[in-house]
Amino acid sequence: MINNSAIQFKYNALYKPNQLICGKGQTAIITGWSVRQTIAKHLSPENYAVIGNLYSPTRGISFLIRNLLANPYVRRLVILNATKEDKNAGGCQCLLDFFTHGFTAGKSDTGRDCWVIKSPIAGYIDIEISATALEVLRQSIEVKEVKSISEAVDLVNCYATKETLEPWGEPLVFPEVEVVPTVLPGHRxxxxxxxxxxxxxxxxxxxxxxxxxxxxxxxxxxxxxxxxxxxxxxxxxxxxxxxxxxxxxxxxxxxxxxxxxxxxxxxxxxxxxxxxxxxxxxxxxxxxxxxxxxxxxxxxxxxxxxxxxxxxxxxxxxxxxxxxxxxxxxxxxxxxxxxxxxxxxxxxxxxxxxxxxxxxxxxxxxxxxxxxxxxxxxxxxxxxxxxxxxxxxxxxxxxxxxxxxxxxxxxxQRDYHDPAGNFLIETRNDEIVVTQMTPGSGEVVTSYSGKYPLKIVREICAASPAIMPEHSAYLGIELQKAWECLKTDKQYIQDR
Known part of the structure; x- marks a missing residue:
């Protein structure tokens, strides 16, 4: 124990700092889906180390644990598990299960090696964090679940009256794996x-x-x-x-x-x-x-x-x-x-x-x-x-x-129905003739004619800009075939 209860700490938020409210005490508060500012307004910053939400067990717990490992003076954890959203998401319960039941080696939902929390709710911790560090954390932090904001506030204020605890060790920071997507050109x-x-x-x-x-x-x-x-x-x-x-x-x-x-x-x-x-x-x-x-x-x-x-x-x-x-x-x-x-x-x-x-x-x-x-x-x-x-x-x-x-x-599994309609391609009198018909009923809408495939397909796409990309590609292929038949004096038959 440290006898000087007036000692103040500075929480070093290595991960998601903009999403945390940092104080000067030794108690971390997890608010689940409850608005973190609603709890902060009832507390003095001297009485808590940090207040943050936990929305997802698969996306949030690993960041949370990394921050706790980097701040070993945090010795108490209050978990507010109070709302329907908390029950649905399961993040708070999964975090409780980590401290109660531990973890084991396994695979994440993406197939990556990770630590899997021993919980009926899927929760993952980065494998880059050592098992030894996780066990030390589990044994060094006192964890309490609360069901209301008032209960959380009372407990945190109660903890603040107790003697300051020694940090459980030195700050620990572990490497991260960065995923970099490959992006192709396209419309924004x-x-x-x-x-x-x-x-x-x-x-x-x-x-x-x-x-x-x-x-x-x-x-x-x-x-x-x-x-x-x-x-x-x-x-x-x-x-x-x-x-x-x-x-x-x-x-x-x-x-x-x-x-x-x-x-x-x-x-x-x-x-x-x-x-x-x-x-x-x-x-x-x-x-x-x-x-x-x-x-x-x-x-x-x-x-x-x-x-x-x-x-x-x-x-x-x-x-x-x-x-x-x-x-x-x-x-x-x-x-x-x-x-x-x-x-x-x-x-x-x-x-x-x-x-x-x-x-x-x-x-x-x-x-x-x-x-x-x-x-x-x-x-x-x-x-x-x-x-x-x-x-x-x-x-x-x-x-x-x-x-x-x-x-x-x-x-x-897709079908090839195109709201732009169907297109019948024929060759007549040394020209390509394309007849556009309504989908389903087959009523004639209009027709296009000419000798050159590119000119015809441009006219079709200009008149029907919402035509499916695959359909326009198909038309290009068939018009090219029709043009080759015209040049070689062969009969053209559309691929249906």
Whole structure:
């Protein structure tokens, strides 16, 4: 023991410093998903060493442990495990299990060698950290779980009255492995990706970002790979949701049930807990916007003003603004479609849950309209517009592994329906003639003719700029074949 209880320490945050509130004491506080500032305002900086969130057991615990190893004077750890989000994510429980049950050598979800925490919840620690150091840390820190902010504050203040403890050793810093993506040239702004299911669309999104996304620093002490204004269109998600087997999505059905309630249901205010999307939709502005939209469409089924807003102008000043900002519901040809705008979107960890939650909201609106009126609407597409569509650097390896295992198979499952239509290619009177027809019905739209393939394909693409890339490539191949037949006086037969 050190008798001088007035000794003050300086926490050396080697990892994620912008995400931590540093004090001068010997107690670290993990707030899980609760807002760390809400606890800090009840405490004197002399009474704690550091306050930080822990959102993910697979992405956050290793950074947390590295910081504790670099600050051996921290001898007590208070873990606030209080919210539904904490239960869903499992980060706090997994950290508790590390100190209670330990760890073993194994593989991470990306196949990398690592220490696996002995817990029913997947949690990983970098293998570069020595097992000896981890064991010393486990034996040297007193760990307590609390279930409320008031309990956390009382415990930290109680610890502050006790004598100062000796550091358990010297600061320890271990090497890190850096993952550097390979980025190909591509458009930065305005991307459209379509899939039948959320799972299929998600894999295509991850591939697009990892292939051409710009790498830039974030405000969270790291990097992300980003595309601006990514439009994702999900056309045929089943009502009970599709989960692949084995499930490669970052969520499962039990998590989804909890998450959907955060979008559909209102919730009371709780100190330290951020708003939920449901709270913003149901009561934040003094109106139930979901009910407003349902009644709007029942009264005017063709209305283009069925809008819900989650953005509060005070968010600019308060911070903590919602990622989901705007929802628009529209009925087109008896289909109810939903478009959602997200200002900032973690496409690897968050988008699948975002999309499924929005799809549940879309279904709720469709079902309520059916109950209260004579309209029997079909479920149309779900569209998300992610203004910043990004993947954080701590999931780049996961993204690469997903692409390697799933992308080729998903591309093979695709059909070749093109909304731009079908094209019949013939040769007549020493010219190539291309007839464009509507998809499905086969009605003639227009025709193109000439001798030179490049001129014709340019005309087609100029008139139909949304033509699928594979379709335009196919046309180029077939037009070249038709031109060769003209030159050699052979009969041309289109490859169907």
């Amino acid at each position: 702004y305005g991307h459209r990706i379509e899939g039948k299911t959320i799972a299929e669309t998600w894999v295509k999104i991850i591939h697009r970002i990892k292939t051409t996304g710009t790498i830039r620093p974030t405000g969270y002490d790291g990097k992300w790979q980003e595309l601006i204004d990514l439009i994702a269109v999900v056309t045929d998600e089943p009502e009970n949701f599709y989960f692949p087997e084995p499930n490669y999505l970052p969520i499962d059905r039990s998590f989804l049930e909890e998450y959907i309630s955060q979008i559909l249901d209102d919730s009371p205010y709780r100190e330290g807990v951020k708003y939920t999307y449901g709270q913003r939709l149901r009561s934040w502005f003094g109106k139930d916007q979901v009910e407003q939209v349902i009644e709007k469409l029942i009264g005017e089924i063709d209305a283009a003003s069925a809008v819900m807003s989650l953005w509060d102008v005070q968010d600019h000043d308060k911070g903590g603004s919602p990622c989901l900002n705007h929802i628009w519901v529209r009925v087109v040809e008896n289909e109810l479609n939903l478009t959602a705008t997200l200002r900032s979107n973690d496409m690897y960890m968050a988008w699948p849950a975002n999309a499924m939650g929005l799809r549940a909201l879309q279904k709720h609106i469709r079902d309520e309209i059916a109950k209260r009126s004579d309209y029997n609407l079909q479920m149309g597409p779900l569209i998300t517009v992610s203004q910043s569509a990004h993947i954080y650097d701590d999931t780049w390896e996961n993204a690469d592994r997903l692409i390697e295992q799933q992308y080729a198979a998903i591309c093979q």
